[in-house]
Amino acid sequence: MHLKIAMLGYGNVARALARLLLRKTETLQRDYDLTFSITGIATRSRGSAINPQGLDITEALRVVDSGDKLDMLHQGPPLADTFAFIEACPADLIMEATWLNPQTGQPATDYVRAALQAGRHVVTANKGPVAFAYRELKELARQRNLGFFFESTVMDGAPVLAIGREALLATTVERVRGVLNSTTNYILDSLEQGVSFEAAVKQTQDMGIAEADPTNDLEGWDATVKTVVLANVLMGADLRPADVDRTGITGVTTDDAQAALAAGERIKLLCEAVREGDQVRASVRPTRLPLSDPLSQVNKTSSAVTFETDTLHHVTMIEGDTDPTTTAYGMLVDMINIARGRHLDPRT
Ligand SMILES: NC(=O)c1ccc[n+]([C@@H]2O[C@H](COP(=O)([O-])OP(=O)(O)OC[C@H]3O[C@@H](n4cnc5c(N)ncnc54)[C@H](OP(=O)(O)O)[C@@H]3O)[C@@H](O)[C@H]2O)c1
Structure with missing residues (x-):
């Protein structure tokens, strides 16, 4: 299976995830027959980029680490905002790791809803959407046979929610x-x-x-x-x-x-x-x-x-x-579980 991935946010966790994906590329292919490409990355202030053929992850890390804007890697019409990115980016799965407002759960809850409505699986490290709209988002995902997993929201990559x-x-x-x-x-x-x-x-x-x-x-x-x-x-x-x-x-x-x-x-x-x-x-x-x-x-x-x-x-x-890589690991496991179709089990 090949998964096209869009990343919402490219901060500590998302960049650790990008590095982890690079490190685990062979393992994913060998053990899960899973390949991937990152077709887009959106941030608030560091620009956004879409490349339907797949962005060069190492280059995207270099661009952000050196303080440049991701826009220089973008192919296609300009993107008005994050919602436009969610709609336009050709992705099977959105990895959401943006900022959390613990009093409102926004804007991440709206992003996750928009992603599911656009037919994308969602993996999030952000507690907001789960704390404020778990039932609604889970039901939305179920109706569309999509995955909505969020292991990293509590105790990072430790499988607390998977145990349940x-x-x-x-x-x-x-x-x-x-x-x-x-x-x-x-x-x-x-x-x-x-x-x-x-x-x-x-x-x-x-x-x-x-x-x-x-x-x-x-x-x-x-x-x-x-x-x-x-x-x-x-x-x-x-x-x-x-x-x-x-x-x-x-x-x-x-x-x-x-x-x-x-x-x-x-x-x-x-x-x-x-x-x-x-x-x-x-x-x-x-x-x-x-x-x-x-x-x-x-x-x-x-x-x-x-x-x-x-x-x-x-x-x-x-x-x-714990560190951003332990959080990224939980997101990687969620991604594997979606590729394995675990979200199709009605009890998950
Ligand atoms: N750090 C951890 O170890 C850890 C552990 C568990 C869970 N989490 C959760 O994981 C999420 C990310 O954490 P982090 O440490 O990576 O945070 P971070 O370093 O502050 O990164 C947040 C990223 O989200 C982007 N962003 C913010 N608002 C956005 C918007 N409206 N549209 C698009 N992108 C937006 C930011 O853009 P800019 O780059 O332009 O600022 C940045 O790239 C948070 O929800 C956090 O609670 C983190």
Whole structure:
């Protein structure tokens, strides 16, 4: 099978994906009989390019790395905007890795909807479309026999959603608990070591983990959006981020973290979704966890999730050392699953 791929966004994740695709080209062909070409790339400020014969990926990476515009690689009429790109780019699959507004899920939700309406499979690393419009987009994809996969939205390439889809069969997920935001986890670790809150935030910014404006992490928005994805996808809920009882970590002090540690506990930004009758209740809040809880052992930028089901009491997955390539890997797996027709299984 040959897949023509369009990329929406060409930032850290999408460029890591481009490099990973180059690295895995032989593996894809040998093990999955899968070849691909990248027929287009759209960005907000670095230009856009379509080439129906396939762009030279190495050249596209060089253009962006050197600060030039992708427009120099474009063939065809000018593109008015990203929607025009989605319509015009000859692609079977759109890999979406644009910016996330955690309060609205836009503009990515509209891009994913437009891509599915234009008959393209969609793989996204962006939590917005899943947290704000999962049911609608999944149904749109199902009606058109298209794939809509998003493994990288929670814990990057670690197969958290695939476990629910492929392995947790004939079971009811009663509760999901997780430590899902690297920036806040790193800061809470630093507080335990006596670092002030402000210095810990600055550390994460200097390391490139936190954004210049870290509000979405510190106020728990990123963790909230991930919790909604888990609740909606694995527990059949229909929550939105505003439904989550959310408290960030800005009220946690060095003294709080050290007092917890002295008492044999650690403060973690705990994400939780619990089934209560036919409802699912979700929360994100700093919580003291005993050291016996596997989630208390998640250090620095690692993340983890624990499933409790009616057939498995506790199953925990921990992912360490994340970077844009680990996110890109989840997108690559989604792409392989679409090529394998996994989206045609009515239970996925
Ligand atoms: N970084 C990670 O490890 C990670 C992990 C899990 C999930 N994610 C998710 O993956 C997505 C991408 O993350 P990233 O780190 O790659 O972000 P990034 O480096 O900021 O890249 C975002 C890309 O999207 C483009 N973009 C923004 N608005 C656009 C628009 N309206 N139309 C077309 N392109 C647009 C940007 O264009 P310009 O190049 O012109 O700015 C940029 O190329 C985000 O949704 C993020 O939440 C990231």
